[in-house]
Structure formats: structure tokens, C-alpha cells
Amino acid sequence: MDLFEIELNKDKKFVGEDFRYRRKLLVVLFVSVFVVSVLIIRLFYLQIIKNGYYSGLSRNNKEQIIPIEAHRGEIYDRNGIMVAENIKVYVMYMIPTYLPKNYFEREELLYRVSKIFNIDLEQIKSTLDKLPKNSYESIEITDNMTMEQISYLAERAEEFPGVYYGSKSVRNYPLGETMTHILGYIGNISQEEFESKRIEGYRRNSMIGKEGVEQFYDKELRGIDGYVQWIVDSRNRVKETISPAVGRPIPGKKLILSIDSKIQKDAEDLLYGQVGTIIVSRPTTGEILAMVSAPWYDPNIFIGKIDRDKYAELINNPANPFWNKAIRGRYPPGSTFKLISAAGSLAEGRLTANKTVFCQGGMLLENRFYRCTGQHGYVNMYKAIQYSCNTYFYTLAYELGPNFIKKYAEIFGFGTPTGIDLPGEKIGVVPSADWKRRRIGEYWWDGDTLQYVIGQGYMSATPIAVHMATSAIINDGVMYRPHVVKEIRSSQTDEVIYNNDKVVVKKLDIPQSMFTVVKEGMRMAVAGGTARNGAWSPYVKLAAKTSTAQNAQGRDHTWITIFGPYNQRPTDDMVAVTVMLEHSGGGGGSTAGPIATAMLRSILSGENALEVRNSIYYRMQRIYEEFRLAREQAAAEASENGENNDNEDDSKKKNRNDDDRIRYE
Template sequence: MSQFKGSSFSYEKFGACLLLFLIFMLFSIFALRLWYLQVYKGEYFSQKARENVERRQHIYAPRGLISDRNGVLLAVNEPSYSLAIVREDCPDISATLNQISAWTGKELQEIEAEFQRGRSMVRSFENQILVPNLSFDMLTRVETGSPYWPGVKIVVQPRRRYLQGEVLSHVLGYVARANEAELQRDPELRLGDNVGKSGLELTMEHTLRGKKGLKRMEVDASGRVLHEEEIVAPVSGQDISLSIDLDLQQKAHSLMDGKSGSVVIIDADTGQIMALVSTPSYDNNEFVFGISHQNWQELLNNPHHPLQNRSIQSTYPPGSVFKLIMAGMAHMDPEVRTTDRVFCPGQMRLGNRIFRCWHSHGWVDMTKSLVESCDVYYYQLGDRFGVDRISSFSKGSGLGKRTGIDLPHERAGLIPTREWKRQRFNEGWRGGDNLNLSIGQGFTLVTPLQIARFTAALINGGYLYKPSLLLDEVRADPEKLPWSEGARDFVYRTMIETVDGDRGTARRLRTSGVVVGGKTGTAQVVRLLPEHKEDDPEAVEYWLRHHGWMAAFAHAEGRRYSITVLVEHGGSGSGAAGPVVRGLLDHIFKKDKAG
């Protein structure tokens, strides 16, 4: 019995010790865990705790303002309101997205797609913009209902506004929301940011775009801001002044109303662009607000292509304007004299082909050939000089290559060569190609800006300046025309006679007290059938009519301008482009006198 009791006592003692051991181990584990959390990971969890009540948010920087050469504002900023959510504060995202759809009238699928697109780019405690550019009605509805929907925020952003709309849309371009590729390419951009998409807004993006600031906010458990302070101040974008004269730009735009084409006016002595118009145009504000699908499709499907900047992105046969190049080259040839005469019966035969002139001019020397724009004279020069000389001289005169203007997507045009034709068509250069080239037809293509730049060089001493849209741009060393002074002087005087002479094709440009020179050009689009009368463009279907050119210069009181006008399918240079130049001359020089 005593043995049994001793055994029982041993078991009880062992059980008590085991219990004490387990209690000790449990407290040891708690102590070790407490040490791990409070000491080893204390700083980490302290930071996490602070993040629960402290958030950082970017402060938007206003974009730089754009003004014309006289300080008139062209592009400004105004406040806009965007609807965003903070996912961390949003207890029911699906219900919240459904409510946002009800507030804004946007399809739920569209809201959900925008949410999914942006969630990987925005941290859960940051504003994720879902609906930009809220109207005042939408803003009122959201402001009224948002207190009952945690995580819904109204974000104030600067929004671009273009005060002249269509008048300057091809120059200024527009800004719109950055796409995924732009966001990935530029680490400074955030979802919902606007970036330049075209025009100067694109090429001057990093100048116009400011640097965001940063603010620290204390928030409560529901996400309401208790306190905030600025950590880094935002830096506004740099303002820029353009060389454009808004008054002249507006006049040129109005003169092109109802026409498709381009107007380029350059200060010949500096290369600064005073006006750059392309019509038809579009309202660039639509893209800032978010263009509708219907309006976007209308712009894309418009046969007159209003989105295209015709001054630099469209190329055309130069027509008779190209004769200025041919005359300059001929003047420099020692075997050609300006007094040499060619008989023009209204056509020239080469092999079994007939190349026609627009008129029977009789005996023609070099001066008369330009004043009256005789094709036969230049056919013979083309046959004499050949493509190699003509192409080389033309490219040296600024054609067939980009001018370097600070606008995107400028086209180089085309001055054809033997090699180009063989690569393009797998056939050799022919004699008839020389004749077409000599009058600016065939394969030759130029932009209105190239012609304006070349015309400016004729009157400024032979300098091909880079066309500039910025008023304070440092002028780079210009290229030099490969022309002798005598050749330039001859073409200069002959262009004046084309205006002042009784039979000149640019007679309508005569302006009292102003030296004006001009050259008309009628660029053939297709070869018209005999039944189409050349003197009645209205009888020809619009898309088959010739393009009308006028390349002109004017100077008075020390100011020299190069003016080029191109009217698509205008029928003739004198009839279509001439009245536009006439109106510009009246405006410029009446304004100068008034000033």
C-alpha cells in the first residue's frame, strides 16, 4: 500500500512539473514574439502604423502658357475636376463603381475597364482617376453623394484651353491623357496626366510641362483628411512666346474659309513664321475635354482631312512655281543668255508625244517665260539640262528635304532622280520625265513651307533660314542658296515684273507703295480630257481640278515678307491663290501704316 502511495505521489509531482514547463514555454514564446514585434521589427511596424494615418499626394503643376509675338495669350490653363477613388478606403468597390456610373451616365463596363486598366499603375492609397473633366452637373451630383461613399474623391487638375480653337490648332496641337506607352516611357507621368499629342504641345512637351509638387496628409480611418502640408512645391512649366502674329493668322484663316489649302508667311530676314494656316481645321479643345467617338470618326473620315497640317505634311506638284528654280539655273549657265528666244506654238513634240503649253506665246525670252509662265521655254531647258543637274540644283535650293521646323511629322517632299525612279518603278529615266520635271510636274512634290522658305531666300541675300515658330529662338547658321547674285537679282526683278507688267500672271497683287513680286503656279492633279475647259474650273469635278499656287514676296519700309498660298483644287494660281495673297497684302501694309 505504501508503495502504491509513493508511486501516486511521483506521478502527481511529474504532472505539476510538466504543467509548469508548458506554462514557462508558452510565456517564453509570447515573450520572444513580443521582442520580435517590438524590438526586431519595431521600426517596420512603426512605419506601417504611420502610413495608416499619413499619405503623400502629388500636387499638379500648371503647364506653361503660350502667347503670340505681341503677348496675346493663345493657350492657358483652367481648373478641371476629375472623379477618383482610393481603393484602400473603399469598402465595396463593385458598388462604388456602379454608383459612379449612375452619377456620370457612363456605361458601367466603361468605368470597370478604366478601373482595371489603372489599378496596376496606382497604389491602393493613391487617387485613381476614373472620370476626368466632370461637367458642373456631374460635379454637383458627385459632391452631394460622395460623403456616403468612402473612397470617392474629387481631384482638381489644371486643364488646357486654346483660346483660338481652329485658327491655331495645327500650330499649337493639343494635349490629352497619357496612354500606357507614354506612361511606361516617362517615369514622371502618372495615370490621368495630360501630355502633348501634336503640334508645339508635343515638340515642346518638356519645356511646357512643369514638375509636380508633393504634400503630406494625415487622414482618419475613413480616409478624411485631418491635416496637410506641402513638402515640395510644384514648378510651373515654362511660358513660350511664338513668332506668330495672331491678327495676321486670323486674317489668313478667314481668307481661306471654305477652301482646302495652306498659307505660310515668313519674315524673310529672320526665318520667323508670322502665320501658318492649314484649312480645313479642327477645334483642338475637343481633344482636351475628351473627343467623342462620333466626332473622332467624323474627323477621320472627312475627305478634306482636317487633322492634316497641309503646310508641312501635305506635298503637291509645284507647277509653274518650279520655273523660278529653272530660271535661276539657266541664268548661271554660261551657254544660256536671258535674251535667247524660243518660239512657243502652244506645244512641243518629243518623240511621239505632245507636251502642251497653256497658251501660244510666240517668241519668248527668259524674262517673258517667267512673266507669262510659258511651258515650252522650260521644256527646252529641261531637255537641255537633264534630271541630274535639275535635281541637284533643286535640292540645294531647299526642295526635297525637311526644313527643320519644330513641328512633328514634317514631310520632305520629293525631287526625283534616276536612281529613285529605278528603285520605285524598276524603269529608267526618260526624256519626257525631264520635260515634266522642268515645269514642276511629274514626280516632283513640295510642301508650301518649302516654297515659302525658298522665296524668302530670294530676297534676303540667298539665306535658307530654319523656319522658326519661337520668338526668342537663337538663329542657327543658315544654308546658302547655290545661286549667283546675278541669278537671284534676275529672278527677283522678273517676279516684280510678273506683278507690275501688263501681261504678268500675278497682276492682281499690285500694291501702292509696296514692292511686290510673285509667281503663279497651276499644278495638274490629273490629265484633263479635252472637253474640260481650262478657263472654267467649275465645269470640272472638284477632285480633278488643278491646285493653285502663289509664291510672293513684299517689302516696304525695311520689312520683307515671303508669302506662299496653296489652294487645293482651286483651278489656277492666279484665280484661287491670288485673291488670298491680295487680301494679306492689304491687311499687312494697312496695319503697318496704321501702326
């Protein structure tokens, strides 16, 4: 091999080694660029794209957002008496993410909290289970901390990571059991309520209205929660508190009730020991002055830890103290419904108020005798209302039919909610032939129509529906929306934000003169008819309609719907009262009448309600005793004169006795 070839081979070898070197260098350079690029992209992602997220985590490691519950609006009666207030209490709460991450350290901490602060350990754990372990949301553990416990926790904050103290307001009802079903109460938000209302700002430990106006006006009462920022060190000690202006809580609004607490207390005293309801209102505004459902309960039992024995006693009470019978109870309205039948028949123009029907104790229909309350002879509409003559209304219903009854029942609001500002209002049944076929699978008979017109059979209504129908009659056909809250006011300025008075629901297309006839018949019932003794009032003119509603489950329910002072035209000083007593038996005039009359005489003439009721009871007993003695004396005289009534038809005796009962009860 010559020298040239040797040199050429050397050059080739050098070039090959250089190429391999450069190739390795390129690979290293490429890898370096790639790694640097990944790092740059990652840094960009972390520093720019995820800046907000990690900044938040960083802040939360040193800053804590502590919610401040807004001051719940107070509730006052119409005279300015506070009936729902707020009391400051001290609470312990935890923030799950600041609790120890180690399982055993966490368990040890919870155990110490339980023992030192006398809180049930299972209660603490079940409360914490409502939130994820990494949640920054605070959750309340207890709301009855003492000042000594707060001082202990403040001095040893580093020993209790994730455990904090604060204050809040809890509801108190100064009048106790008075206004139970109107006010309602507040309690911890349920999971279902939280899921549906979290968008409105509710938290897992929020308090929420559970019944009454507390529930119906919860949004207005609760206000808007605020917050403060705590700056803490690594040992969980608060170093600084920041209260930004945007974090200030906005207090809830004040409610001014239409309820008069004195009238409410009188109504409760009159109904004590019975099962039923009383509704008192001003018909010309829709204001409810009192609403009682008996029995009732004390809403303060729901403040703090609930007495389980007391709660069990209430929940197992067959009279259902938690049920507001005024708006949820459904009963046959009985003879109170005759007012609607009377007004409707006059409006139809098919008869006049002076057209008479002969009552001989009932009506024979399809081989069945439908009894009346007595033998009333010839009666027109005035007397039919005065003596509550079933025969008159049987005849009316047979001529006009069930569709007529249904039409006017619906015109007067039966079968639809009244719109009262309380939660859970129910509606009664306004039956028809179609309804009976669907629900019961039977045809509608003429006998059903006779029962229908006197408020029996398949007909049912709530006491508030009966009361509002009476108010429509008093107002010559104008129906105002019933309400228990008169005004909503600002808690900060006391400015009236909304007024509920005189909101018209509907105006009935019935001539004024028709209502005058019905009201005159109601006045005659007090002057000398079914309410003659039970609605006795020597100073104030009253007008009423009584009812004894048959009850298949036991003793009859009794009603009275009454107003005063009596006037053919509505005036602002008029007050209407409806009383319904469950399973009371007897007649509406003698059982419900004295209660309703005592209410009216107390309001209109300033008399003591209980004394009035007792005086009416005493007067009725004396009249009944005098009447019994007179009957016995007449029987004895007849016997001495040789008269023999033994062969008198039993049904006639019964009708005569019924007639006496109606006239004197």
C-alpha cells in the same frame, strides 16, 4: 551475486539514466537556441533589412501622397494676346489600395459613386483597370465635379473609402478655331505614350500635347508636378495636410508665338470654304506670321467629354481637317519650281539671263509634243519667269539633264525637312533615275526630265518647302529655320529663356546676282505677266510666281508664292506669302493670287483683306468681260471684211487662247 556486483550494477544504471537525461537536455537546448536564433534573424531581417519597406507600408496606412499637377504654361501670340489658357476644374480620383478589398463591398461602392455623382459605371471600372488593385497611385475618374458634389463627398468621406476630390487646370483656347493646326490640343496620355515617357515623370492620368506646339513643346509647357501629404484616420478622414517645400509644383514655361492672331484670322477668312493652305512669314528672320490649313476644327472639342458625333463628322471629312496641309500635304509644285530651275541654271554658268529661246507653243521630243502655256516668241530668262514659259525650261532641262535638276532641288531644301517647330512634317519626292527604277521599275526618259524641270511628273513638295525655297531667293541664298514659336519665357520671372529668330539653316553657294535675276522675273510676272491681274496692287510693289499643277486625281491644284514690298535686296519689312489651293482649277494667278495679294496688302498697307480680295475678283471679272467683248467685236469685224479663220489650225487656236489666258490671268 556479491554485494560489490550489486552496487556496480546500480551505478551503471544511474550513469545510463543520467546520460539519457543530459542528452535530452542538450536536444532541448539546441532546439531552443535554434528557434531563438531563427527569431533573432527574422527580427533582424524585418527590423533592419526590411525597415524601409515596412515603414513605408506603415506610413501609407496613415499618410497619402497626393500629386499636384503643375500649372501648364500659357501660350501668347506675338502681340501678347493669350491663345491658350488654363481653367480650374474639380476632379474625383481614386487610390485603388484604399478601396474595399472585399469584392462585393468594392462593387457596391463603385455603384454608389456612379449613381450619386452621375458617372458611367463602366467608365469607372475601365479606368481603375489601368492600375493594380494594390496600387497607391491615384487615378482620375472625372474632371467635371460641381461644388455641391465636392461638399457631399467631403461631408461623407468615411462612406467613400479610397475616393477623393481635388482640382486641376484644363486647357482652353479663347480664339476657338483660330490657329488650330498651330496650337494643337492636349488629351489624356495613351498607354504607348505613358510607357515611353513614364521615366520623364508622366503618370497614367497625365495630360499631354497631341498636335501643334502643344505636342512639340510639351516638355517645356507641362512643368514639374508636385505633391502634398495627407494624414488620414481609420475612417478615411483627412486630419492634416503637409506641404513640403520640395513638393511644390514648378509651373511650365510660357510660349510667345511668332504668329500674329489678326493676320491668322484674316488668312482663315480668306481661305474659308476652300481646301488648301496659306503660309505667311518674314523671310529675313524665319518667323511664321500665319499658317492656315483648310478646313480646320475647334480644339476645344477635346476638352472634357468628346462629342462623338462631332468627332465622327470631322474624321470622316474627305478634306481631312486634322491634317496640317502646310507641312504634311505633298503636291506637285508646278511652275513655282521654275524659280529653282532658273537660279540653278544661272549658277551652273551654262547660260546667261539674256540668252533667248524661241517659243512656238511647245517642244517636240520623241514624237510627242510637250505644250507650253502659250506662244511667247523669243524669251530670255526674265520673260520665261514672267510668262511661265514651259518651252524655255524644256530647252534648259534638255541641255542640263535630270541630275542638274535634282542637285538644285536638294540645295534649295526639297527632299529634306525644313525643321519647323511643329510635329509631323513630311517631305516630298525629289526623283532621279535610280529612284524611278527602284520605285516604279522603269527607265528614266527625256520626257521625264521635261516634266521634272517645271515641277510636274514624279516631283512633289510640301507648301512649307516651296515657301522656304522662295524665302531663300528673297534672302539672296540665306535660309533661316522657319518657326511658329518666337520665344520661350519663364512663367515666374517672364525672363526670355530662348529666342528662335534668325537661326541659319544654310547659306547657298550661289552668287547674289543670280537671285536678282529671278526676283526681277517675279516682279515682271506681277507687272505684266501671269500674276498681272490676280496680284494687282496699286500701292505696294509685289513680285510673284504662279503655278497650275496638274493633278491626276481631279481638277488642278493652283499656287502662288509672292513677296513684297519688292526690292532686289532683302529688307526686314518684307513679307512672303505662299498659297496652295487643292482642286481649284483655273490658273494660280486668278485663284490663289487674289488671296495672297489681299494678305500682303492688308499687312503692308493696312487694307481690309476681304475687301481687297473681293475688289481684285471684281476687277478681274470686268477685265475678262471687256476682253471677251473686244474679241467678239474683232471677230465680227473680220467677218464683215470677208476674213475666214475656219481653216486655222486647231492647235494654233488653242495655243493662242492659252497665250491670252496666261497674259490676262
